[in-house]
Amino acid sequence: ERANKAKDEFLSVMSHELRTPLNVVLGYSAMLKEGILGEVNAQQQEALGKVLARANDQLRMINSILQATQIEAGAVRMTSEEVRLHEFFDEMRSAYDLPISKEVTLDWQYPSELPVIKTDGGKLKHIVQNIVNNAIKFTEKGRVTISVQHRLEPNVIEFKVADTGVGISRAMQPIIFEMFRQADSSENRPFEGVGLGLYIVKKLTELLGGKVEVESEEGKGSTFIVILPC
Numbered sequence: 001e002r003a004n005k006a007k008d009e010f011l012s013v014m015s016h017e018l019r020t021p022l023n024v025v026l027g028y029s030a031m032l033k034e035g036i037l038g039e040v041n042a043q044q045q046e047a048l049g050k051v052l053a054r055a056n057d058q059l060r061m062i063n064s065i066l067q068a069t070q071i072e073a074g075a076v077r078m079t080s081e082e083v084r085l086h087e088f089f090d091e092m093r094s095a096y097d098l099p100i101s102k103e104v105t106l107d108w109q110y111p112s113e114l115p116v117i118k119t120d121g122g123k124l125k126h127i128v129q130n131i132v133n134n135a136i137k138f139t140e141k142g143r144v145t146i147s148v149q150h151r152l153e154p155n156v157i158e159f160k161v162a163d164t165g166v167g168i169s170r171a172m173q174p175i176i177f178e179m180f181r182q183a184d185s186s187e188n189r190p191f192e193g194v195g196l197g198l199y200i201v202k203k204l205t206e207l208l209g210g211k212v213e214v215e216s217e218e219g220k221g222s223t224f225i226v227i228l229p230c
Helices: 002-033 042-072 085-095 121-137 197-207
Strands: 081-084 103-109 116-119 141-151 156-163 211-216 222-229
Touching: 002 042, 042 197, 081 085, 081 121, 085 103, 085 121, 085 141, 103 121, 116 121, 121 141, 121 156, 121 197, 121 222, 197 211, 197 222
Parallel strands: 103 141
Antiparallel strands: 081 116, 141 156, 156 222, 211 222
């Protein structure tokens, strides 16, 4: 227990401290790229774009670690508000209208008649984003399908994110929702990350009174299913 407490405190402090210099790097890189500090040529623009992209990747990882330690410490609380699900998924869909940098098509399937539910909209958005981003990440070429349905019996909302990506072996499926665990954790793995996205999804889904499941076959894609009470 003492070791876990020390680990959580260390991760929390380090996450806070790492964000400060990283935000400075992001701020000055953006200023340089926009030409605020002087004119830059096309080659420099491209280099600064790469710096910004990688620094933002690092900031997302740090934020994930910070959020995970807050969850572990029981410091994350749920708020309750009315969420109009059709409008919610319309907004989510429009957020992904930007072109994706690989041959992946996003297919959104949900009926016009979806109920209004009382839940934490911010946490629901985080859950959906994490699963959709994961599906895009592990699909080099193909399709990601996001479907939503209201199951009247037992009155739940079920949304699925199905991809045609690399898939997950049966042996790894039970552990992918654990903290810092990945299907491939080798140093030369092709996909980056710290192994917290699905852990956060599971914990936030449980906080909303729901559950998350996975169906997958290695080499044939994965389907993540989130079931939430209405």
